Amino acid sequence: MKERILFLCTGNSCRSQMAEGFGRVMLGHNFEVYSAGIEKHGLNPYAVRVMAEAGIDISKHVSKKINELPVSDFDYVITVCGHANETCPFFPAKTALIHRGFDDPPKLTENIEDEEERLNIYRRVRNEIRDYIKSIVDNGF
Numbered sequence: 001m002k003e004r005i006l007f008l009c010t011g012n013s014c015r016s017q018m019a020e021g022f023g024r025v026m027l028g029h030n031f032e033v034y035s036a037g038i039e040k041h042g043l044n045p046y047a048v049r050v051m052a053e054a055g056i057d058i059s060k061h062v063s064k065k066i067n068e069l070p071v072s073d074f075d076y077v078i079t080v081c082g083h084a085n086e087t088c089p090f091f092p093a094k095t096a097l098i099h100r101g102f103d104d105p106p107k108l109t110e111n112i113e114d115e116e117e118r119l120n121i122y123r124r125v126r127n128e129i130r131d132y133i134k135s136i137v138d139n140g141f
Contacts, residue, residue: 003075004032008084011041012063015080015102018126021051021058022133034074036066038087044106050122054130076141080129096141102128 005023009016012035020035027033040063051058066072066089078098079085085099105125109118 002030002032004034004071004073005076005078006066006069006074007033007035008066008077008079008088009035009037009081010083011039012037012065013041014044014047014105014122015125015129016084017043017047017058017061017063018051018129019078019080019133020061021056022130025056026133026137031075032071034069034071035061036064036069038065038084038089040065046105046109046119046122047126050119050126053123054126098141100132102132 005027007016007019007023016035016037020033023031023033042063043058043061048059074091074095076096076098077088077091078100079088080100080102081104082101085101088097091097102125103121105122108121112118112121
């Protein structure tokens with residue numbers, strides 16, 4: 001049986017979705033990979049777009065809360081934003097809780113009109129998440 005990883009964020013719209021996408025591709029041979037949010041904010045179209053540029057299709061993902069996942073037992077819960085880290089629900093003692101925060105692209109771009117400038121912020125965060133997942137592949141937790 002594969003170990004399970006949950007990427008947790010506030011709204012499960014962007015960062016945790018990107019982490020799930022990379023995780024399924026890069027870690028899927030050893031882990032079951034999931035994402036969820038403390039709340040549901042809907043799937044961010046810019047996240048979908050920049051992940052497609054990286055060759056990963058998350059367009060069928062949906063924003064969901066933890067209680068909507070098909071499983072409830074995780075070996076690793078990785079919070080990818082400060083709010084999720086601060087409000088992380090209780091998990092059994094066997095679950096390793098890890099915090100690796102990333103900038104919030106929707107918040108950083110809310111006042112940016114230029115499409116390319118906006119996408120570049122999403123791309124930067126996407127690449128940081130990809131590099132973090134790669135570090136798990138290369139070095140473990």
